[in-house]
Amino acid sequence: MKKLRFKLYKPVAVIALAAGILGLNACTKNFEEYNTDNTGLTEDALRPDFNYIGGFFPQIQSSIYFNFNNTNSDFQLQQNLMGDVYSGYLMPPNNFRGNINNMTYSLVDDWNASAFNLAYNNVMAPIAEVKRRGAPAKAPEFWAIALILRVEAMHRVTDIYGPIPYSSYGSGGTTSAYDKQEDVYTRFFKELDTAVTSLNTYVAANPGVSLFSKFDMLYGGDYKQWIKFANSLRLRLAIRISNVNAAKAKEEGEKALDPAKGGLLEVTRDNANVSGFGLKNPLFTIVTSWTDNAMNASMESILVGYKDPRLPKYFDHATAYPGTYKGIRIGSQVTAKPDYNGYSVPANAETKTFRANTPIQLMTSAEVFFLRAEAALRGWNNAGGTPGELYEKGMRASFAQWDAAPADVNAYVTDDISKPIDYVDPRNAANNSPALSKITIKWNDAGDFNEKLERIITQKWIAMYPEGQEAWSEFRRTGYPRLFPVVNNLSNGTINTDIQIRRIPFPNTEYTSNKAEVQKAILLLGPNPKDEGGVRLWWDIPH
Structure with a gap:
């Protein structure tokens, strides 16, 4: 059993606490055994300024898009060699394991267990401790934020694996029961209900008061912003299930869109970005020191084809091919470094977008406008405009986020000529x-549902960069944008090249420490269930 260690922060000094809660590999094992503080600092000593509860939040917030303790390598495994690649955003110029790796669908368990383990160790465990210390009753506004963060973190996990341990987490015992994904989503919506209601009640009763401000890495203690984030997250999840449960999706989506609930992310300052407490953006190190990231060929095809003004903010020019942007296609037989190092990389030298202190992006107002555009396309109430109007607002919000010139925006949204280009690898x-794809940029109100959806999702995909996990989920849900399939598929038939990868198998550690429950979890994957990368999740309906 691995004993978890996590940190509790004071507002100025950092105090490391050995606060062992539950060793992860089987998620909820021996919960009660590991819930004590071994530093001699009692809860009473930390109680006056809410450090006994609030001190856990920096770890929670910096572990979603993971770089807690600035290890970089954890993020690389959790996201960079999985969602960032499968989304069509990035592709490493590194022949890891002789090209027998995730990029060629020869899935590496040691890599793919990271998203599972990191979430339980660094998000679920400290949130369980926050609950144990009485936050729901003693500090309901803190608990509301904990619930929002838990939904944000764990929807990423269930969207990677499918069924996950959730409802039984923290209940003790020696095994960890899995919930089917539909039930996990139902709990997400209920937890967001609790969070939004609690924060609205607190704000009404305590205007201008925020004890959470000294622990807040997103909004500086502004509870109204947290309400907007929660509503926007609800809308994201409602859209996610729209193909599999249209009625529930509409119900939850309209709840998020209801102006009386507190609003949505609408302007750049609303964006959910994580920073502070010494947190560094892992992309900076992975690109500049490790040279392990480059542009994906799908990004080249779409952004170069669209003559997208955001391109210089996203990527540097290819040093091997001056004046051009050049990506690497997923599944390529990449030769040993430095052979492919001259391809385009996330912008750090020319426009210096990705620096060590660049905030880590979780959600943007641009994404929310595209969610609203799809909600309007599906006929949901209170979307706030027509699909075309909201689609254009999404592009304008993204351009504002990246400081694009107004003239560039106007030319872009009216472009009905530019299309994605062919991909040519000079090596x-x-x-x-x-x-x-032959889809253009300008909205076409005469188009059918699928043409309109492709435009919305393609532009949302561009706007969400560099958050590859969410982009991969939306690609699986919709089939858009149209991404290049792997060149070399080494999955031994478990993943269809054209359909592309749909999920990540459960970690081997679960088979060794939680075997009976993980075998039950496989049966929750649907008809002909197999723990393989080609198996669709609950919300992933063939299209």
Whole structure:
């Protein structure tokens, strides 16, 4: 059993506490055994300024898009060699394991267990401790934020694996029961109900008061902003299930869109970005020191094809091919470094977008406008405009986020000519591919549902960069944008090349420490269930 260690922060000095809650690998094992503080600092000593509860939040917030303690390598495994690649955003110029790796669908368990383990150790465990210390009754506004963060973190996890341990977490015992994904989503919506109601009640009763401000890495203690984030997160999850449960999706989506609930992310300052407490953006190190990230060929095809003004903010020019932006296609037989190092990388030298102190992006107002555009397309109430109007607002919000010139925005949103371009790899013609889409940028109100949806999702995909996990989920849900499939598929038939990867198998550690429950979890994956990367999740309906 691995004993968890996590940190509790004071507002100025950092105090490391050995606060062992539950060793992860089986998520809820021996919960009660590991809930004591071994530093001699009692809860009473930390109680006056709410450190005994609030001190856990910096770890929670910096562990969603993980770089707690600035390890970088954890983030690389949790997100960068999984969602960032499968989303079509990035592709490493590194032949890890001789190209027998995630990029060629030869899935590496040691890599893919990270998203599971990190979430339980660094988000679920400290939130369980916050609950144990009485936050729901003693500090309901803190508990409301804990619930929002738990939903934000764990929807990413269930959208990677499918069924996960959730409802039984922290209940003790020697096994960890899994919930089917539909039930996990139901709990997400209920937890967001609790959070929004609690924060609205607190704000009404305590205007201008925020004890959470000294622990807040997103909004500086502004509870109204947390309400907007919670509502926006609800809308994201409602859209996510729209193909599999249209009625529930509409119910939850309209609840999020209801102006009486506190609003949504609408302007750049509303964006959910994590920073502070010494947190560093892991992309900076992975790109500049490790040279392990480069542009994905799908990004080249779409952004270069669209002559997108955000392109210089997203990527540097290819040093091997001056004046061009050049990506690497997923599944390429990448040769040993530094052969592919001259391709485009996330912008750090020319426009210095990704620096060590660049905030880590969780959600933006641009994404929310595109969610609203799809809500309007589906006929939901209170979307706040027509699909075309909200689609254009999404593009304008993204351009504002990246400080694009107004003239560039106006030209872009009215462009009905530019399309994605063919991909040509100057190092290896075997990787070449014609463009997969002919969709243009300008809204076409006469188009059918699928044409409109492709425009919305393609532009949302561009706007969500660099948050690859969410982009991968939306690609699986909709099939958009049209991403280049892997060149070399080494999955031994478990993943269809054209359909592409749909999920990540459960970690091997779960088979060794929680075998009976993980075998039950496999049965929750649907008809002909198999713990394989080609199996669709509950909300992932064929399209």
